[in-house]
Amino acid sequence: MIAEETLLNELKQLETQAKAFEVLVNTYKERLYWHIRRIVLNHDDTDDVLQNTFIKVYKNINGFKGDSKLYSWMYRIATNEALTFLKKKSNKLGISDSELQDKLVSNLQADVYFEGDEIQLKLQKAIATLPEKQKLVFNMKYYQEMKYEEISEILNTSVGGLKASYHLAVKKVESYLKAD
Amino acid sequence: MNKKNNKKDFNTPEGYFEGFSDRLLDRMSGSKNDPKGSLLPKSDGFSLPEGYFNSLNKKIQDKLNEDTPKIIALQRRRKFYYLAAAAVAAILLLTIGIRTNTSSDPTFEGLANSEIEDYFEYNDLGLSTYEIAEVIPVDELEISDIMDDAIEEENIIDYLNDSIENIEELNLTDYEY
Numbered sequence: 001m002i003a004e005e006t007l008l009n010e011l012k013q014l015e016t017q018a019k020a021f022e023v024l025v026n027t028y029k030e031r032l033y034w035h036i037r038r039i040v041l042n043h044d045d046t047d048d049v050l051q052n053t054f055i056k057v058y059k060n061i062n063g064f065k066g067d068s069k070l071y072s073w074m075y076r077i078a079t080n081e082a083l084t085f086l087k088k089k090s091n092k093l094g095i096s097d098s099e100l101q102d103k104l105v106s107n108l109q110a111d112v113y114f115e116g117d118e119i120q121l122k123l124q125k126a127i128a129t130l131p132e133k134q135k136l137v138f139n140m141k142y143y144q145e146m147k148y149e150e151i152s153e154i155l156n157t158s159v160g161g162l163k164a165s166y167h168l169a170v171k172k173v174e175s176y177l178k179a180d
Numbered sequence: 181m182n183k184k185n186n187k188k189d190f191n192t193p194e195g196y197f198e199g200f201s202d203r204l205l206d207r208m209s210g211s212k213n214d215p216k217g218s219l220l221p222k223s224d225g226f227s228l229p230e231g232y233f234n235s236l237n238k239k240i241q242d243k244l245n246e247d248t249p250k251i252i253a254l255q256r257r258r259k260f261y262y263l264a265a266a267a268v269a270a271i272l273l274l275t276i277g278i279r280t281n282t283s284s285d286p287t288f289e290g291l292a293n294s295e296i297e298d299y300f301e302y303n304d305l306g307l308s309t310y311e312i313a314e315v316i317p318v319d320e321l322e323i324s325d326i327m328d329d330a331i332e333e334e335n336i337i338d339y340l341n342d343s344i345e346n347i348e349e350l351n352l353t354d355y356e357y
Contacts (some may be wrong), residue, residue: 015320022237023233025236025240030233033228037224037226041226043229043232047239054240055243113226113227113228114225115227116226120221120223123221124224125218143224173220177220178219
């Protein structure tokens with residue numbers, strides 16, 4: 001895989017930009033897709049948010065100062081884009097964030113791109129009850145198997161705080177699954 | 181190098197104690213890779229259309245090209261009609277403006293608070309909470325700037341009691357949530 005620093009330099013130069021951007025998209029598209037998908041749940045919405053994320057990355061790459069890793073910066077953009085997308089959706093529908101979460105989960109039953117069984121659907125219902133930060137940490141740690149240090153850089157939260165959030169999130173999800 | 185216990189000749193694998201607390205926490209939190217672990221299913225059941233990732237590059241490229249504004253030269257004759265229409269509109273506007281110039285210009289003070297609130301409520305400003313936080317000087321704000329009635333400490337404790345299962349787990353001085 002191409003070194004991040006080299007890729008970044010190529011992205012900032014006009015003559016190498018297009019090729020480097022293609023490499024960037026190919027390198028991160030799947031990871032960012034699953035990150036966004038677990039926030040917005042539906043494939044078509046994920047597709048929109050993912051494209052917007054890459055477009056934002058492309059347009060703002062010259063402003064990226066390298067204070068964090070490139071992939072953390074992209075994850076941060078993807079997270080903000082996904083959360084903003086949900087916010088706009090709930091405003092448009094005139095419903096609260098938690099009502100929107102319930103709606104998104106109940107739509108999964110008719111979603112052709114959701115092949116989960118009863119337990120997996122219940123898991124999504126359980127995740128929907130978590131506060132935003134716990135939800136993000138749970139998905140990033142449990143399903144994406146990211147390190148706490150990586151999550152910490154993306155969400156700008158201490159590793160100790162993340163461990164506590166994750167622990168609480170798992171306990172809440174488990175007790176939701178246990179309860180009938 | 182393996183660590184040795186001084187009294188007994190037992191060894192532990194290298195790095196065993198360094199990673200112990202994380203492994204323990206993972207176990208307690210039900211790691212996906214731990215077979216004894218948890219009730220949680222290993223996969224979440226999401227799928228996606230076949231070949232989706234192969235076509236993604238092209239879709240992004242097309243969208244980037246769409247976003248670049250194209251400059252279209254106006255034809256001379258059409259330009260003349262546009263100018264003529266603009267001139268007529270300007271004359272009409274001036275005539276009507278002079279006749280109805282009796283009312284004063286709208287001012288910010290003249291707007292009812294409810295109208296301003298409605299504007300923010302029903303118009304999608306396209307700002308994320310992060311973007312709003314960047315422009316609002318949070319350090320200079322007091323809670324009383326936003327809320328008319330002060331919140332009693334008792335109410336805060338009640339709220340935390342109702343919404344958090346185990347308040348002791350919130351070691352608020354060490355952790356952020």
